[in-house]
Structure formats: C-alpha cells, structure tokens
Amino acid sequence: MHANIDTALEIPAVRFAGVARHFGAVKAVDGVDLSILPGEFFAMLGPSGSGKTTCLRLIAGFEQPDAGHIEIFGEKVEGLPPYRRAVNTVFQDYALFPHLSVGDNVAYGLRVRGVGRAERDKQAREALAMVKLTGMESRRPAQLSGGQRQRVALARALIVRPKVLLLDEPLGALDLKLREEMQLELKGLQRTLGLSFVFVTHDQGEALSMADRVAVFNEGRIVQVGPPEEVYERPRTRFVANFVGSANVLSAAEAQALGAPARPSSLRPEKIALMSAGASAPTGAVVLDAVIVDVSYQGPVRRITARTPAGLVLVAAVPAGQAGEIKRGGPVRFAVRSDALQPMESEE
Amino acid sequence: MIPAILDTPAPHERTLRRLSDLLVRRHNLLVLILLVPPLLWLGMVYLGSLFVFLAQSIFSIDEFSGTIVREPTLATLAELFRPANFDILMRTVSIAAAVTVLCAIIGFPMAYYAARYAGPRAKAAFYLAVMMPLWSSYLVKIYGWKLLLAKEGAIGWIAGRLGLGPALEAWLALPLVGGPSLSVSYTGMVLVFTYLWLPFMILPMHAALERVPSSLIEAAGDLGASPGRTFRTIILPLALPGVVAGAIFTFSLTLGDYIVPQIIGTSALVLGQAVYTLQGTAGNIPLSAAFSLVPILVMALFLTLAKKMGAFDAL
Amino acid sequence: MTRASLSLKLAALAGLAFLHIPLLFIVLYAFTTEERSYAFPPPGYTLKWFVVVWERTDIWAAVGLSLRVATLATLIALVLGTLAAGGLARAKFFGREPISLLFVLPIALPGIVTGIALRQAFGLMEIPFSFWTIVLGHATFCIVVVYNNAVARLRRLSPSLIEASMDLGADAFQTFRLVVLPNVGTALLAGGMLAFALSFDEVIVTTFTAGQQSTLPIWMLSELIRPRQRPVTNVVAVLVIAVTFLPILAAYYLTREGEAVAGSGK
Numbered sequence: 001m002h003a004n005i006d007t008a009l010e011i012p013a014v015r016f017a018g019v020a021r022h023f024g025a026v027k028a029v030d031g032v033d034l035s036i037l038p039g040e041f042f043a044m045l046g047p048s049g050s051g052k053t054t055c056l057r058l059i060a061g062f063e064q065p066d067a068g069h070i071e072i073f074g075e076k077v078e079g080l081p082p083y084r085r086a087v088n089t090v091f092q093d094y095a096l097f098p099h100l101s102v103g104d105n106v107a108y109g110l111r112v113r114g115v116g117r118a119e120r121d122k123q124a125r126e127a128l129a130m131v132k133l134t135g136m137e138s139r140r141p142a143q144l145s146g147g148q149r150q151r152v153a154l155a156r157a158l159i160v161r162p163k164v165l166l167l168d169e170p171l172g173a174l175d176l177k178l179r180e181e182m183q184l185e186l187k188g189l190q191r192t193l194g195l196s197f198v199f200v201t202h203d204q205g206e207a208l209s210m211a212d213r214v215a216v217f218n219e220g221r222i223v224q225v226g227p228p229e230e231v232y233e234r235p236r237t238r239f240v241a242n243f244v245g246s247a248n249v250l251s252a253a254e255a256q257a258l259g260a261p262a263r264p265s266s267l268r269p270e271k272i273a274l275m276s277a278g279a280s281a282p283t284g285a286v287v288l289d290a291v292i293v294d295v296s297y298q299g300p301v302r303r304i305t306a307r308t309p310a311g312l313v314l315v316a317a318v319p320a321g322q323a324g325e326i327k328r329g330g331p332v333r334f335a336v337r338s339d340a341l342q343p344m345e346s347e348e
Numbered sequence: 349m350i351p352a353i354l355d356t357p358a359p360h361e362r363t364l365r366r367l368s369d370l371l372v373r374r375h376n377l378l379v380l381i382l383l384v385p386p387l388l389w390l391g392m393v394y395l396g397s398l399f400v401f402l403a404q405s406i407f408s409i410d411e412f413s414g415t416i417v418r419e420p421t422l423a424t425l426a427e428l429f430r431p432a433n434f435d436i437l438m439r440t441v442s443i444a445a446a447v448t449v450l451c452a453i454i455g456f457p458m459a460y461y462a463a464r465y466a467g468p469r470a471k472a473a474f475y476l477a478v479m480m481p482l483w484s485s486y487l488v489k490i491y492g493w494k495l496l497l498a499k500e501g502a503i504g505w506i507a508g509r510l511g512l513g514p515a516l517e518a519w520l521a522l523p524l525v526g527g528p529s530l531s532v533s534y535t536g537m538v539l540v541f542t543y544l545w546l547p548f549m550i551l552p553m554h555a556a557l558e559r560v561p562s563s564l565i566e567a568a569g570d571l572g573a574s575p576g577r578t579f580r581t582i583i584l585p586l587a588l589p590g591v592v593a594g595a596i597f598t599f600s601l602t603l604g605d606y607i608v609p610q611i612i613g614t615s616a617l618v619l620g621q622a623v624y625t626l627q628g629t630a631g632n633i634p635l636s637a638a639f640s641l642v643p644i645l646v647m648a649l650f651l652t653l654a655k656k657m658g659a660f661d662a663l
Numbered sequence: 664m665t666r667a668s669l670s671l672k673l674a675a676l677a678g679l680a681f682l683h684i685p686l687l688f689i690v691l692y693a694f695t696t697e698e699r700s701y702a703f704p705p706p707g708y709t710l711k712w713f714v715v716v717w718e719r720t721d722i723w724a725a726v727g728l729s730l731r732v733a734t735l736a737t738l739i740a741l742v743l744g745t746l747a748a749g750g751l752a753r754a755k756f757f758g759r760e761p762i763s764l765l766f767v768l769p770i771a772l773p774g775i776v777t778g779i780a781l782r783q784a785f786g787l788m789e790i791p792f793s794f795w796t797i798v799l800g801h802a803t804f805c806i807v808v809v810y811n812n813a814v815a816r817l818r819r820l821s822p823s824l825i826e827a828s829m830d831l832g833a834d835a836f837q838t839f840r841l842v843v844l845p846n847v848g849t850a851l852l853a854g855g856m857l858a859f860a861l862s863f864d865e866v867i868v869t870t871f872t873a874g875q876q877s878t879l880p881i882w883m884l885s886e887l888i889r890p891r892q893r894p895v896t897n898v899v900a901v902l903v904i905a906v907t908f909l910p911i912l913a914a915y916y917l918t919r920e921g922e923a924v925a926g927s928g929k
Contacts, residue, residue, distance in 0.1 A: 368834035382750035397784035457674030492685035604773015
C-alpha cells in the first residue's frame with residue numbers, strides 16, 4: 001500500500017477525457033471529463049438516466065466509449081474487456097451466482113485465476129470474516145437476507161484486490177436502518193483498505209454523508225464536482241441546487257434586491273432566519289415581510305413557504321421550536337444575510 | 349488483509365483469452381458465430397429442400413410419359429380448383445374447423461377451471477395432466493382410439509349396455525358423418541383429431557385466461573353484470589387470443605395430417621392423403637407441391653390475422 | 664376466491680377423462696387373450712404377449728434403430744439449438760424475427776411437407792436412404808424444442824451474472840463454463856429429453872427419409888394400417904408409452920426446479 005503513495009499523488013485512479021457513450025440517438029454519456037484520486041471515496045450522484053451508471057460501466061469495461069479516453073492508474077483501457085481490468089464491481093442486484101455456495105461465490109475470482117481449492121477456501125473465509133459473515137461459507141445466496149447478500153458481493157469483489165472498487169447503488173435495496181449501518185461500514189472498509197471507491201447513487205443524502213467528493217450528473221454530463229460541502233453550499237446551477245438538498249433559486253434582479261451581486265443565486269432554506277415581530281435586523285441582513293402560503297412540519301424543522309409583496313416566493317426551514325404564531329395566511333418576517341446567497345453560473 | 353494474487357493464466361489459455369477478447373469486444377461477431385451453424389443447417393438442409401419441393405408447383409406433368417415438364421406454368425396450381433381437388437380442400441378445411449371448434453369447447457372448461465379456481469398444487473397437477481398426453485406417442489394415441497372405435501370395441505359395447513346402440517346406429521346411418529363403423533367415419537376422424545390436438549388448445553387458452561385479472565371479473569360483478577353477461581363481455585373477449593393461438597395448432601396440425609385419415613378415415617381423401625398419394629403412387633410431384641402450398645398459405649394467413657389480434661402473447 | 668360451479672367442475676373433469684381414458688385402454692389391451700379383434704371387454708387376461716414381444720428380434724431391431732436415431736438427433740439438436748438460443752436470446756438486430764421464425768418453421772409446417780421436401784432433396788443429390796437420412800430429418804425438427812427451452816432460460820438469466828463473472832476475471836469461455844452452463848443446464852437437459860421423445864415417436868417425416876429401414880413407429884404404423892399381429896402391437900404400444908413418459912416427466916421436473924434456481928438469482 002505505502003509504496004503506491006508517491007505515484008498515487010500524481011496519477012489519478014480513474015481519468016475520463018471527453019468520454020461519450022451513445023445508445024442510438026440517446027446520449028447516455030455526453031463528453032465527460034473526470035479524475036478520481038487513489039484512495040478517494042467518490043460518489044456519482046444524479047437522477048436515473050443521467051449517465052452515472054453508464055460511467056460506472058465504462059470504468060468496469062461493460063461498455064466501451066464511442067469517443068474520448070479512459071485511463072485507470074495511467075493506463076489506457078479502451079477496448080480492454082472487464083476481465084483484464086484491475087477494477088471490480090458490486091452490482092445493484094448483487095449478481096451472486098445462484099448455483100454456487102456463498103464460499104464459492106466469494107472464491108470465484110480466485111478460481112478463474114487458477115488458485116488451488118485449499119488456498120481459495122482459506123482466502124474466502126478471511127474475506128467473509130472481513131464483512132462479518134464468518135461461518136456462512138456453505139449457505140446458498142437464496143438463503144441470505146438482502147444485507148447479507150450485499151456483504152457477500154462486497155467480499156467477492158474485494159478478494160481479487162481491485163485497485164478501484166465500483167459500487168452501483170449498492171444500498172438501494174436495503175431498508176433505512178440497514179442502509180445507515182452499511183454506510184458506516186462501507187466508509188470504514190474504504191478507509192482501512194485505502195482503495196478508491198466509486199459509488200453510484202441517486203440519494204443525495206447518501207452521497208453527501210459518505211463521499212470525499214461528489215460528481216453531480218445531469219443529462220449525460222457532469223454539472224458540478226467537488227467535496228460535499230462545496231457542492232451543497234455553492235451549487236453552480238439550478239439543477240444542482242435543487243437536486244442536492246432543496247434551494248430557493250433567485251434571479252439576478254431578485255438577488256440584487258437582497259443586497260447580493262446581480263447574479264442568479266441560490267439560497268438554502270435553513271439560511272433564512274425567522275424574526276420575532278418588532279426585532280431589528282441583524283447587521284448585513286435584509287428584512288423581508290411576507291405572507292405565509294404554506295407550513296409543513298418535518299420533525300426538527302418547520303418549512304414555511306411565504307410570498308413577499310414583490311411576488312418573491314421563499315421557502316424557509318426554521319427550527320420547529322422557534323416558530324411561534326405561524327399560520328397559513330398570517331404575516332411572517334424573514335431575515336436574510338446577503339452573503340447567504342450563492343451566485344450561480346446560470347439560472348438553468 | 350487479503351494477500352495479493354498474480355494473474356498468470358496457463359499458457360494454453362492464452363489463445364483462448366485472446367479469442368475471448370475479440371468476442372467480448374465484437375459482440376456481433378459472437379452472435380454471428382453462434383448463429384452460423386444452426387442457420388446453415390436449417391437454411392441448407394431444410395429451407396433448401398422445402399424450396400426444391402415447393403417450387404415444383406409451377407411445373408407440370410406430362411400426361412403420357414408421366415415425367416415432370418420443367419417449364420413454368422400456372423396450370424398445376426389451377427388444377428387445385430378442379431372440382432375433385434377443390435372438394436378435397438374444402439373437406440379438409442371443414443374437418444379442421446370442426447376439430448378446432450370441438451377442441452375449444454372441450455378445452456375451455458378445463459383451462460378456465462385451472463386458471464380461476466385451482467390452487468398451486470392442483471395447477472401443477474393440471475399442467476402435468478395436459479402435458480403427458482400432449483407428449484405421449486402420436487401413433488399410440490391413434491392406436492388407443494382404434495381400440496375404442498372398433499365395431500367390437502369399447503364405445504360400441506358401452507353404447508349397447510346403456511341401450512344407446514340404436515342411437516349409434518342411427519348416427520352412423522347419417523350421410524356425411526356416418527359410415528360402416530365409427531372407426532371408418534368422419535365422426536371417428538374428427539374425434540381422434542380432437543383428442544390428438546386438444547392439449548395444444550388448452551395450454552394457450554389457459555395462458556390467456558391466467559392473464560385475466562380476477563379483480564376485473566369481480567368489478568364486472570360489482571357493477572351489476574350477471575355471471576352470464578360477465579362471461580360474454582369480459583372473459584370471452586379476453587380469452588379469445590388464447591383460442592386463436594390454440595387454433596393455429598389445431599388447424600395446422602389437422603391440415604397436414606395424413607395418418608389419421610388413413611387409419612380412421614373413409615375412402616374420400618383429405619389434403620394430407622392427397623399430397624401423400626400424389627408424390628408416391630401417382631408420381632405427380634408438381635400437383636403434390638401445389639397441394640402442399642395450401643396449408644402453408646392458410647397458416648400464413650392465419651398467423652397474420654392472429655398477430656394482429658395479439659394471439660402470440662398467449663403462446 | 665369464489666368456488667367453481669358444479670357444472671364447470673364436471674365439464675373440466677370430463678375433459679381430463681377424455682384426455683386420459685384412451686391411454687388406459689391401451690394398457691388394458693396389452694393383457695387381453697383375444698388375438699383377432701379389438702373385442703371389449705377382453706375375454707380373458709394373460710401376460711404371454713410380453714414374452715412373445717421379448718422374443719421378437721425384428722421389434723428389438725426397430726427399437727434399437729429408433730433409440731440410435733433419437734440419441735444422435737438429440738445430440739445434434741442440443742448443439743444447434745443451444746447455439747441458436749445463445750445467438751438470439753438477447754439479440755436486438757435486424758432480421759432477428761425471421762431467423763427465430765426459421766427455427767420454429769420445421770415444427771409449424773405439416774410434417775408431410777418437410778418429409779417430402781427432404782426426400783426430394785435426397786433424390787436430387789442422389790443420397791441413398793440410410794441411418795443418416797433419418798437422423799438428418801429428425802435433428803431438423805428437434806432443434807426447435809431445445810431452442811425454445813434454452814431461450815426461455817437464457818432470457819431469465821440475469822445479464823449481471825455474466826458481467827459479474829467477467830468483472831471477477833473470467834473470460835468468455837470461463838464464464839460460459841462456470842456460470843452460463845450451470846444455470847441453463849437443466850433447461851438443456853429438459854430440451855434434450857423432449858427432443859428425444861419427439862424423435863423416438865416420429866413417424867411422418869421418417870416415412871419419407873427411412874427407405875426400407877424400420878423404426879419402431881414405422882413398424883407400428885404398418886400394423887395400424889394392416890393389423891396382423893394385434894396382441895404384439897398392444898404390448899409394443901404400452902412399451903412406447905413407458906419409454907416416452909419417463910423423459911417427459913423428467914423434463915417437467917427439471918424445468919420446474921430450474922425455475923426455482925434461476926428465480927433466486929434476484
């Protein structure tokens with residue numbers, strides 16, 4: 001592991017240069033540039049059909065690019081079949097071989113490399129222990145729960161020591177509690193192994209909480225890439241602002257009216273403060289009087305939708321306890337600091 | 349931590365791996381390689397033979413020498429419409445139609461019961477009970493009916509015991525459908541055909557009925573439709589594609605058969621027998637080929653109609 | 664679920680009886696003492712016809728020929744039908760439909776047309792009738808049975824299993840041997856058994872491709888047209904039922920279990 005670090009600093013684990021993949025008239029991936037660093041937990045986030053899964057399949061070798069170049073640790077891999085790539089995948093449906101026992105599933109990668117029975121059984125046991133499935137070797141995949149299958153799939157992919165691990169919505173089929181548990185475990189595993197994990201998801205919460213960096217996909221392109229805080233705090237487009245969390249998107253004129261530069265801007269609902277009647281505005285903040293259009297209770301916060309006399313509709317998320325006399329149709333006073341507004345590159 | 353492993357394939361695998369690379373990269377090449385042997389077999393052996401045979405329908409036969417005249421003519425095809433030949437066609441199509449209708453009538457209650465009321469175990473038993481006769485020996489099944497239909501056989505005996513002997517006699521005395529005994533009559537022939545092809549009707553009918561959601565039938569009941577009306581307006585139209593799919597089999601199998609008429613039938617020929625005798629003893633291959641075109645054309649027409657009705661989903 | 668009316672139950676039962684009673688009669692007649700007619704009820708019962716059949720070398724020769732033809736035709740059909748299924752199961756190219764129609768055609772068209780066509784072709788190419796001409800004809804219509812079974816199973820096989828195998832380092836051939844074959848194996852076996860039953864029983868095409876050779880169905884057909892040895896035919900009919908029933912039953916259970924296995928992959 002340690003020997004790799006020097007080279008790892010300069011050579012990305014995965015690099016896309018102008019990669020495109022078309023299916024007939026559909027541009028599934030439409031000119032993607034991308035660098036994933038060694039040891040990085042990288043999330044590809046986007047709605048279905050945005051091209052994130054195709055990108056994953058391009059790295060794995062299940063798809064070949066129609067244009068552009070793909071490198072894995074500096075080596076060009078276009079045209080290389082999946083079995084020649086030091087990259088392994090955890091599939092969305094796990095793709096465990098139904099005719100093999102759990103132990104043989106995990107040992108499959110060793111078997112096709114000609115490793116002897118005793119050695120691969122030993123390694124399979126170790127790999128299963130790593131994902132906390134000790135003693136499950138002789139079970140059939142059909143006898144396992146969803147969470148257990150997920151772990152088997154993980155052990156099976158890791159036993160052949162990939163340089164990059166690809167995960168295609170691996171948590172999508174699990175229930176909420178299990179999902180949160182697996183999130184922590186995956187993150188821990190990735191830290192221990194020091195591997196690059198590339199993780200495809202449509203769940204922004206999952207991407208924000210697990211990834212070192214997030215790439216947001218839309219219509220076959222990456223619209224923004226960066227650390228989770230950056231993507232969340234400074235969305236570059238309306239799409240990102242709305243897909244990653246929720247946001248108020250303001251036009252240049254509306255932003256200017258709130259004391260910010262005249263640029264299309266986003267404003268996160270939790271950045272809007274509620275003021276009690278008669279209180280004076282904090283420094284650097286603009287006070288807005290509005291009429292409440294809708295209120296919804298969401299546990300820790302209350303979401304208030306309100307309209308200013310100028311016709312601007314804002315959504316604010318305020319701590320549930322703070323909201324006193326809030327009724328639909330009633331008045332409300334917001335305070336917005338102008339630096340809470342994040343200028344965007346475009347309003348689209 | 350998992351120890352590293354080395355990817356060192358055995359030397360003899362190297363060429364295979366390279367071939368594998370090619371096939372994975374060029375998926376179309378793989379499909380081509382897979383399809384070429386069966387296509388060659390069926391294309392050359394089967395389609396070739398079929399073409400050689402059917403193409404002779406545009407030749408004719410020299411009436412004196414009995415040799416085939418290899419000049420394109422429509423005369424042979426026109427011969428199909430001569431009264432004697434046209435009778436054969438009409439007779440065969442009528443028999444096929446009667447068989448189809450009988451299969452649908454006998455098969456419907458079975459398919460309907462299995463699709464709507466049977467539990468999973470009963471359903472499996474039903475499936476097996478239909479599959480076994482379907483796959484059991486064709487000749488043996490005909491033989492079984494020969495035993496049953498013979499003058500001294502079981503049906504005659506049972507009819508006698510039940511006092512239905514005179515009724516059976518009266519039926520056999522009828523012009524078209526009768527004959528010296530059941531085993532030498534159209535009634536017998538239609539019965540045997542119905543028996544032979546019944547499973548081919550039940551299975552697609554069952555598949556179509558399985559797809560009628562029971563909520564739909566209940567909804568019709570809730571809306572005040574009587575059971576009879578529900579049956580006519582909901583179940584029957586939805587089962588129809590299955591019946592059409594089954595009819596493809598019953599029709600085509602009856603049209604092409606020459607063994608049942610030979611064993612159970614009367615002296616009046618049906619299409620299959622005509623083809624058989626024309627190519628054999630009569631040595632008139634062109635007319636035999638012309639006759640063979642009829643079931644093919646009828647089926648092509650049938651299939652086109654069926655496709656429009658969506659009958660293929662029930663197969 | 665509502666209950667079926669009595670009349671529906673009776674009609675369904677009557678249909679089932681109609682399907683099975685003739686087969687029972689064949690079994691009954693194998694034991695009859697009557698030699699010259701199909702008299703019912705049989706005047707007496709005996710096992711002697713089984714002994715007679717046992718000693719008939721001509722019948723055993725016919726059985727032997729039928730078994731050899733069926734075995735070889737099944738093997739050819741297994742190879743060609745599996746290849747065809749592999750090529751078409753997930754293909755989406757232009758011309759897919761006509762090709763799949765071609766595979767079904769030998770069983771969709773009347774057997775007599777196939778038979779005469781083959782005989783004409785043999786005549787044209789001056790190929791004398793032999794064991795191989797029978798096999799050729801049988802393999803042609805057996806392909807579709809294997810093809811249908813294999814294509815159905817391949818379509819149920821999750822494509823991610825194949826991707827997973829390659830992802831883990833297996834090339835196309837290893838993937839076929841270690842993943843595809845074990846998952847479609849039972850379907851192929853079932854298809855093979857049905858093909859075997861179909862070939863063992865086939866008479867129409869065989870009539871035109873056998874020449875002077877006699878397969879078991881050909882022997883039976885001549886007995887059906889001109890009954891000379893009724894009691895022997897009765898016994899042979901029972902034997903044929905036994906020989907074809909077993910592979911069909913096996914095929915049924917193989918495909919049922921196969922469904923359970925393939926379905927658990929999800």
